[in-house]
Structures are given as C-alpha cells and as structure tokens.
Amino acid sequence: MNIAVFGTGTVGPAVAAALVALGHDVVIGTRDPEATLARTEAGPMGGVPFAQWHAEHPGIRLTTFADAAAGADLIVNATNGSGSLPALTAAGEENLAGKVIMDIANPLDFSQGFPPSLDPVNTDSLGEQLQRAFPAARVVKTLNTMNASVMVDPGSVAGGDHSVFVSGNDADAKAKVSGLLADLGHRDIIDLGDITTARGTEMLLPVWLRLWGALGNADFNFKIAR
Amino acid sequence: MNIAVFGTGTVGPAVAAALVALGHDVVIGTRDPEATLARTEAGPMGGVPFAQWHAEHPGIRLTTFADAAAGADLIVNATNGSGSLPALTAAGEENLAGKVIMDIANPLDFSQGFPPSLDPVNTDSLGEQLQRAFPAARVVKTLNTMNASVMVDPGSVAGGDHSVFVSGNDADAKAKVSGLLADLGHRDIIDLGDITTARGTEMLLPVWLRLWGALGNADFNFKIAR
Numbered sequence: 001m002n003i004a005v006f007g008t009g010t011v012g013p014a015v016a017a018a019l020v021a022l023g024h025d026v027v028i029g030t031r032d033p034e035a036t037l038a039r040t041e042a043g044p045m046g047g048v049p050f051a052q053w054h055a056e057h058p059g060i061r062l063t064t065f066a067d068a069a070a071g072a073d074l075i076v077n078a079t080n081g082s083g084s085l086p087a088l089t090a091a092g093e094e095n096l097a098g099k100v101i102m103d104i105a106n107p108l109d110f111s112q113g114f115p116p117s118l119d120p121v122n123t124d125s126l127g128e129q130l131q132r133a134f135p136a137a138r139v140v141k142t143l144n145t146m147n148a149s150v151m152v153d154p155g156s157v158a159g160g161d162h163s164v165f166v167s168g169n170d171a172d173a174k175a176k177v178s179g180l181l182a183d184l185g186h187r188d189i190i191d192l193g194d195i196t197t198a199r200g201t202e203m204l205l206p207v208w209l210r211l212w213g214a215l216g217n218a219d220f221n222f223k224i225a226r
Numbered sequence: 227m228n229i230a231v232f233g234t235g236t237v238g239p240a241v242a243a244a245l246v247a248l249g250h251d252v253v254i255g256t257r258d259p260e261a262t263l264a265r266t267e268a269g270p271m272g273g274v275p276f277a278q279w280h281a282e283h284p285g286i287r288l289t290t291f292a293d294a295a296a297g298a299d300l301i302v303n304a305t306n307g308s309g310s311l312p313a314l315t316a317a318g319e320e321n322l323a324g325k326v327i328m329d330i331a332n333p334l335d336f337s338q339g340f341p342p343s344l345d346p347v348n349t350d351s352l353g354e355q356l357q358r359a360f361p362a363a364r365v366v367k368t369l370n371t372m373n374a375s376v377m378v379d380p381g382s383v384a385g386g387d388h389s390v391f392v393s394g395n396d397a398d399a400k401a402k403v404s405g406l407l408a409d410l411g412h413r414d415i416i417d418l419g420d421i422t423t424a425r426g427t428e429m430l431l432p433v434w435l436r437l438w439g440a441l442g443n444a445d446f447n448f449k450i451a452r
Binding site: 112117118121122123157158161162165190191192193197199200201203204206207208209210211213214215219220221222223224225226 | 338343344347348349383384387388391416417418419423425426427429430432433434435436437439440441445446447448449450451452
C-alpha cells in the first residue's frame with residue numbers, strides 16, 4: 001500500500017519504519033521539508049534529530065503534506081494534536097477524499113503545564129474534529145493509547161497480550177486499519193463503534209500519563225481483561 | 227473495621243455485602259431511610275428493590291448519612307456522582323474529619339443523554355472536589371473503573387488478572403484502602419499518586435461505557451499489561 005505518514009516527532013518515524021518493514025511504500029509528510037531536515041535538536045522523547053533518522057532511512061522520502069497525501073492510499077496522522085487540523089488542511093481536501101486517515105494523535109493541551117489536559121474532550125474528540133473537517137475522508141482512530149514503541153512492536157510488552165482499539169464510521173476503513181494492526185503484531189483489536197467512541201480512547205491519555213509516572217517507564221499497555 | 231457505605235443503588239449494597247463477608251461492621255447511609263425502604267422499583271441495573279435486598283441482609287443497618295458516618299472509621303462513597311457532595315455534606319464535616327473516604331463514584335452527566343459525559347472532567351475530578359470540600363477527611367479514589375460485580379469479586383473476570391488504581395494525598399489512607407482491596411481479592415493495586423490522578427481514572431469511564439456496548443456485557447476490566 002502507498003502510505004503517507006504525517007509527523008516527524010517520535011511517533012511518525014517509528015510508524016513509518018515499521019510500515020516499510022511490512023513492505024509498504026511510505027513517505028513522510030511535513031509542513032516544510034527543508035526546515036524539518038535543518039532541525040538539530042533531539043526529539044521530545046530524546047530521539048535523534050530527524051535529519052539523522054532520515055539519513056539512516058534513505059528509502060523513506062520526506063515531502064510536503066500535500067505531495068505525500070496525493071500519492072497515498074492511506075494517511076497516518078502522527079502529528080501533535082494541535083497540529084493535526086492544520087496538517088490535514090495543508091494536505092488539501094482533494095488529496096484526502098475517499099482515503100483512510102488512520103488518526104493516532106492525541107489532543108494534548110500543554111497550556112497549563114504538565115501533565116497536559118485534553119482539548120477537545122468529553123463531548124468531542126480530535127478524531128471527530130478531523131472527520132467533520134474532511135467528511136469525504138474515512139477517519140479511523142487507533143493506536144493513540146500506547147507508546148510509539150508498543151504501537152510498532154506490541155510483542156515488546158507482556159508478549160503482546162494487550163489491546164488496541166479502533167473507532168470509525170466506515171467499516172471498510174476499519175477493516176483496512178485492523179489489517180495493518182494485525183500485521184504489526186496486535187492480536188486483540190477491539191472495534192468500539194463509530195468515530196464518537198474516539199472520545200473514550202483519547203480520554204485514556206490522562207491515566208496513561210499518570211501510569212507512566214507511577215511505573216517509571218512507558219513499556220506498558222491497556223489490556224481489556226475478559 | 228466500622229464502615230459506612232453511602233448509596234443504595236447497585237454498587238453500595240454489593241460493596242456493603244462484600245465487606246460484611248470480610249468480617250467488617252457495615253451500615254448503609256442514605257438521605258432518607260424510610261423513603262429508601264419504600265422504593266419498589268428495581269435498581270438501574272435490574273437489581274431487586276432496596277427493601278428486598280435489605281430484608282435479605284438483616285445484619286446491615288440502614289440509617290442516615292450523618293448517623294452512618296458518625297460511627298464509622300471508613301466511609302465508602304458509592305452514591306451517584308451528582309449526589310456525592312450533597313451526601314457527604316449531609317453526613318456533616320465533623321463526622322468526616324480524619325476519616326478515610328473511599329470514593330468509588332463517577333461524575334456521570336446524563337444531561338445530554340446516553341452515553342453520559344463527565345462533569346467535572348479534564349482539569350478537575352469528583353475525587354478532588356470531595357477532598358477540597360472536606361479537607362480534614364482523607365479521600366482515596368478507587369474501584370470506579372469497573373462494574374460492581376468485579377469490584378467485589380475480581381476473580382470473576384480473567385481469574386482476577388487485572389488492575390485497580392488508588393489515588394489520594396494520604397499514604398496511610400491509601401494503605402488502609404489497599405488492604406481492603408487486597409482482602410476483596412484484588413492483586414494488582416497501582417498507586418497513581420495524589421488525588422489529582424483521579425482525573426485519569428474517572429476519564430476511563432467513557433471508554434468503559436463503549437466497551438460495555440462493544441463487548442455486550444460488563445464482565446471485563448482494565449489490566450495494565452507490563
């Protein structure tokens with residue numbers, strides 16, 4: 001599949017590399033490719049600067065959001081939550097129509113410090129915002145409830161014995177995304193229902209952040225025991 | 227221990243009976259005992275009317291919030307979220323001072339229909355509201371992330387292989403509550419930190435409600451796989 005991954009932080013490159021390893025053609029979309037490659041600071045989670053990562057992954061092209069989306073069958077939104085609507089707007093509605101948007105971002109609001117709160121929250125979600133903004137696209141919320149390392153290597157935590165959720169209005173889009181999740185090694189894929197159920201999975205973030213603090217690392221995930 | 231359980235819905239009686247089975251002296255507090263006993267409708271989850279349950283549990287006295295709290299070492303708040311502050315206010319600040327309030331309620335807001343949203347949420351929580359309102363009490367948020375049947379019989383789901391959280395400012399109060407949880411059969415008790423972490427566990431409710439819908443029953447629980 002031709003896949004565009006939006007976002008050059010910790011999550012986007014990790015997912016891009018994992019999808020390439022599965023045999024997909026992957027490009028990374030960013031607002032300004034030259035500016036992204038010129039960044040020298042480490043990533044927010046202590047990762048290497050993007051240019052270094054990119055040099056180590058020469059098969060993954062970096063381009064604009066619009067160019068990346070134009071050639072893609074499926075778009076992974078791994079931008080910061082506050083940057084998601086601007087990124088998809090920059091991609092262009094015509095480049096999103098009919099396509100699956102796998103939304104793995106969280107609407108974290110750091111305006112009041114750490115730990116962040118969420119915005120939107122409770123009666124709305126980022127997933128719904130994106131679906132409303134691009135009604136011809138098919139948004140599927142998923143993977144936003146775990147660390148990037150667990151997204152792409154679920155076996156690294158408890159032998160893969162944990163859960164991932166999908167939320168979306170389009171059954172075919174959820175099936176495509178669920179196929180990718182299974183290929184990544186996710187075994188317990190729970191379809192919660194339509195895109196409004198993204199409220200629930202985005203609202204897992206606050207306890208995720210507190211668990212990160214209490215456990216001292218991000219090598220954990222939610223399992224729905226039943 | 228002398229324990230007062232506030233609330234006569236599904237959760238309060240279930241917890242009261244389980245605590246009696248552990249050997250504790252338990253009373254149930256309600257706003258108006260006569261009115262509670264006069265109710266003939268089934269509980270919201272299809273349980274028996276309270277009077278019938280009470281007749282089957284003659285060892286558990288029903289009394290006012292204030293009388294129940296006055297004789298208790300520990301108070302379990304199992305009221306509806308919207309009724310929690312009124313119930314504890316009716317109990318009287320002097321009857322709460324120094325005591326552990328085990329807050330297992332959720333601030334569900336049904337004003338916009340089903341599924342409910344939360345109020346307060348995101349930058350506040352019911353647990354924090356109660357702690358602010360009764361600063362001399364020691365509030366511990368716990369058990370609010372699972373069905374009543376799982377609270378009192380954790381082994382009924384996945385052999386008990388799942389998690390429960392505690393949030394609170396007072397280490398001794400959290401130790402007392404954790405002891406009760408262990409006595410009930412909970413094996414993975416995760417201390418998230420101070421009472422502000424109750425925001426995270428209360429915000430688990432929206433996905434819990436959607437899982438209830440997706441799975442078709444409430445016989446599940448969150449496990450933190452790690």
